[in-house]
Amino acid sequence: MASKLLVDIHTHVYLPRYAALLRSRSAVPFIRSSATHDGKLDERLLILDHEPSGGRPVGPQYWDREEKLKFMDKHGIDVSVVSTANPWLDFLPASQAHTLAAELNEDLEEYCSTSPNVQDVPIRRLYGFGLLPLVPEITTASLLDTVKQVSKLPHLRGLIMGTRGVGKGLDDMALDPIWAAIEAAGLVVFIHPHYGVDAKAWGDMDNGHVLPLALGFPFETTIATTRLILSGVLDRFPSLRLLLAHSGGTLPQLSSRLASCIDHDPVVASRLKHDARYYLGKLYVDAVAYGPEELGFVSDVIARSGRYEAGTSDFKAANRSLGSQRMLFGTDHPFFPPLSSTEKWKSVVENSEAIDAVQGWSQADKDGVRGGNAISLFNLAE
Amino acid sequence: MASKLLVDIHTHVYLPRYAALLRSRSAVPFIRSSATHDGKLDERLLILDHEPSGGRPVGPQYWDREEKLKFMDKHGIDVSVVSTANPWLDFLPASQAHTLAAELNEDLEEYCSTSPNVQDVPIRRLYGFGLLPLVPEITTASLLDTVKQVSKLPHLRGLIMGTRGVGKGLDDMALDPIWAAIEAAGLVVFIHPHYGVDAKAWGDMDNGHVLPLALGFPFETTIATTRLILSGVLDRFPSLRLLLAHSGGTLPQLSSRLASCIDHDPVVASRLKHDARYYLGKLYVDAVAYGPEELGFVSDVIARSGRYEAGTSDFKAANRSLGSQRMLFGTDHPFFPPLSSTEKWKSVVENSEAIDAVQGWSQADKDGVRGGNAISLFNLAE
Numbered sequence: 001m002a003s004k005l006l007v008d009i010h011t012h013v014y015l016p017r018y019a020a021l022l023r024s025r026s027a028v029p030f031i032r033s034s035a036t037h038d039g040k041l042d043e044r045l046l047i048l049d050h051e052p053s054g055g056r057p058v059g060p061q062y063w064d065r066e067e068k069l070k071f072m073d074k075h076g077i078d079v080s081v082v083s084t085a086n087p088w089l090d091f092l093p094a095s096q097a098h099t100l101a102a103e104l105n106e107d108l109e110e111y112c113s114t115s116p117n118v119q120d121v122p123i124r125r126l127y128g129f130g131l132l133p134l135v136p137e138i139t140t141a142s143l144l145d146t147v148k149q150v151s152k153l154p155h156l157r158g159l160i161m162g163t164r165g166v167g168k169g170l171d172d173m174a175l176d177p178i179w180a181a182i183e184a185a186g187l188v189v190f191i192h193p194h195y196g197v198d199a200k201a202w203g204d205m206d207n208g209h210v211l212p213l214a215l216g217f218p219f220e221t222t223i224a225t226t227r228l229i230l231s232g233v234l235d236r237f238p239s240l241r242l243l244l245a246h247s248g249g250t251l252p253q254l255s256s257r258l259a260s261c262i263d264h265d266p267v268v269a270s271r272l273k274h275d276a277r278y279y280l281g282k283l284y285v286d287a288v289a290y291g292p293e294e295l296g297f298v299s300d301v302i303a304r305s306g307r308y309e310a311g312t313s314d315f316k317a318a319n320r321s322l323g324s325q326r327m328l329f330g331t332d333h334p335f336f337p338p339l340s341s342t343e344k345w346k347s348v349v350e351n352s353e354a355i356d357a358v359q360g361w362s363q364a365d366k367d368g369v370r371g372g373n374a375i376s377l378f379n380l381a382e
Numbered sequence: 383m384a385s386k387l388l389v390d391i392h393t394h395v396y397l398p399r400y401a402a403l404l405r406s407r408s409a410v411p412f413i414r415s416s417a418t419h420d421g422k423l424d425e426r427l428l429i430l431d432h433e434p435s436g437g438r439p440v441g442p443q444y445w446d447r448e449e450k451l452k453f454m455d456k457h458g459i460d461v462s463v464v465s466t467a468n469p470w471l472d473f474l475p476a477s478q479a480h481t482l483a484a485e486l487n488e489d490l491e492e493y494c495s496t497s498p499n500v501q502d503v504p505i506r507r508l509y510g511f512g513l514l515p516l517v518p519e520i521t522t523a524s525l526l527d528t529v530k531q532v533s534k535l536p537h538l539r540g541l542i543m544g545t546r547g548v549g550k551g552l553d554d555m556a557l558d559p560i561w562a563a564i565e566a567a568g569l570v571v572f573i574h575p576h577y578g579v580d581a582k583a584w585g586d587m588d589n590g591h592v593l594p595l596a597l598g599f600p601f602e603t604t605i606a607t608t609r610l611i612l613s614g615v616l617d618r619f620p621s622l623r624l625l626l627a628h629s630g631g632t633l634p635q636l637s638s639r640l641a642s643c644i645d646h647d648p649v650v651a652s653r654l655k656h657d658a659r660y661y662l663g664k665l666y667v668d669a670v671a672y673g674p675e676e677l678g679f680v681s682d683v684i685a686r687s688g689r690y691e692a693g694t695s696d697f698k699a700a701n702r703s704l705g706s707q708r709m710l711f712g713t714d715h716p717f718f719p720p721l722s723s724t725e726k727w728k729s730v731v732e733n734s735e736a737i738d739a740v741q742g743w744s745q746a747d748k749d750g751v752r753g754g755n756a757i758s759l760f761n762l763a764e
Binding site for chain 2: 168220293296353
């Protein structure tokens with residue numbers, strides 16, 4: 001029964017405490033309020049420098065748990081593993097980040113633990129990813145405290161983090177004790193983008209948010225994960241469970257090029273234990289790629305990783321079923337709302353239909369991606 | 383017979399005139415000469431700001447035609463369509479760029495036209511991509527003159543260009559007359575990266591050239607092509623033949639996400655004639671991706687484009703054979719030389735083996751990618 005559930009592992013919230021913080025601010029990130037011409041409250045979220053618009057309209061779907069449950073009901077989603085949306089605590093001074101992380105983790109535990117059960121199954125409808133106060137000048141002790149806090153909150157099963165670490169990225173050796181603690185606690189780390197790449201790359205034409213979202217976000221995830229691989233984190237912490245947003249960004253398509261560039265560069269050629277492609281088989285990725293060919297390809301790249309464990313490369317076909325076991329349905333709610341009023345959200349329908357249409361995935365594979373894999377990864381049936 | 387030839391369409395040269403220019407300079411891009419401790423000439427190429435090394439060793443393989451032919455012989459390459467390596471003329475003032483483009487185009491014509499014939503086939507061993515003086519403050523008339531020059535040089539069958547256009551990128555409306563002239567002349571445009579993305583993204587760890595080459599280069603190509611699509615260039619010039627370096631960078635993996643982001647953004651949702659995925663079927667890409675799963679996926683993404691022409695989306699399996707017809711073997715020579723002495727270059731062997739190992743490509747498809755498609759695209763059998 002539990003193996004047929006639909007589980008959304010990429011779904012965000014600004015908890016009321018966090019939304020209040022955003023409303024109190026006047027620099028990015030913040031929520032700006034005004035009145036519409038007919039006197040209604042108009043709230044806009046600005047989260048990026050040089051936001052290429054007047055901000056996104058925000059409302060209760062960003063903070064109200066009932067709205068999350070309504071969205072889930074509308075789309076047949078049984079369980080959501082909810083995470084704070086970017087930019088998390090990145091913009092706060094260390095002391096405030098530490099306190100707020102602890103408070104938001106408690107808030108999210110409450111949000112989940114008081115949620116209803118899935119009908120006929122001893123699983124709640126909401127679980128969560130906690131937050132760490134990953135900001136410059138935070139102490140290792142503070143980060144380790146928060147890992148410990150999250151590991152003791154029964155409905156939090158992982159941590160979401162951006163790509164900046166404590167200011168120098170995720171390949172910063174100073175994070176080694178944190179990776180060790182996360183690995184030991186068995187928490188899943190959801191790596192999620194926020195900053196993209198330098199906006200000068202987008203040029204002068206007004207393309208709305210398309211370039212930073214469609215390209216910048218996956219580039220950022222790709223860079224962060226590649227830097228993690230190159231720093232040896234996955235060699236030193238082989239049981240660390242990393243979940244990459246947006247199907248791993250572009251790392252799957254660049255992984256053979258990456259392996260070749262490493263092989264041809266005297267600085268790094270001898271550094272890692274394995275061919276770069278091996279590490280993709282150690283990762284988990286969401287299935288938020290909007291197309292069946294993309295999902296099938298990503299599962300091939302995960303599946304072929306074993307080929308590179310020993311450094312051999314026989315090219316028998318990658319086993320897509322095997323790769324599917326590390327892929328998990330997600331929606332990115334409440335982002336990407338439909339432009340016009342529709343029964344279901346197009347962004348959700350696209351991701352759902354893409355899973356159904358992957359060539360070479362059995363029904364069991366698809367059920368796994370839709371929910372079974374998440375139930376295992378997050379131990380939801382415990 | 384010609385359909386069995388191996389044709390390398392991604393292979394670079396610094397013609398002697400260009401190498402002399404690089405030697406005369408002391409700022410990037412330049413060639414720095416010194417003597418080794420045993421008195422030999424040591425020449426190093428520096429082409430990027432903040433080059434993460436003392437420069438790459440360069441030698442005759444960069445400029446000497448005999449070395450190109452020896453490399454081709456060693457790897458069984460019958461024909462090469464040679465292009466000037468980055469950064470082309472990007473760094474020159476307009477008047478010098480105009481003159482040098484004309485001279486280098488004549489030089490390359492000579493380099494090709496005096497090359498031997500392929501045995502038993504009326505095809506030369508060398509053809510070329512010409513250069514345009516794409517720099518700020520160049521006149522449209524100068525660019526159009528150069529398009530005309532190249533179109534009249536019988537062994538030049540296309541143009542290589544970077545992503546900066548005349549300073550504002552390839553989505554600059556000022557380039558419309560140039561696209562029109564290139565389309566009318568039937569020249570193939572090889573879009574090639576040089577700048578990557580802002581180097582701050584690579585962090586503090588010394589990873590050699592890996593991050594800018596493995597990630598930055600394909601990101602740049604992806605950004606440039608996406609901006610071209612969003613600017614409507616492919617709607618306005620539907621017969622323009624664009625060939626993307628490195629198998630299209632990461633555009634294939636991001637194309638469904640791109641389509642979804644466009645659909646959800648009020649600024650661009652109604653701008654283009656087709657779903658973004660349609661345009662990938664209008665492109666040509668090299669097969670320089672180093673892995674069979676990557677090549678198979680790229681051919682799927684090209685093949686599925688027809689699904690999006692009418693805006694419908696039935697998800698029957700993409701026809702990989704169809705997609706293979708727009709993919710072309712390349713080596714990236716003389717870049718990525720082996721670190722140790724080997725009979726054949728590993729980078730070439732990897733790309734060659736990857737083609738052989740693609741699931742779902744027939745022998746005819748593989749022959750097409752190895753050379754047949756290039757013979758058609760560049761009209762080499764004429």
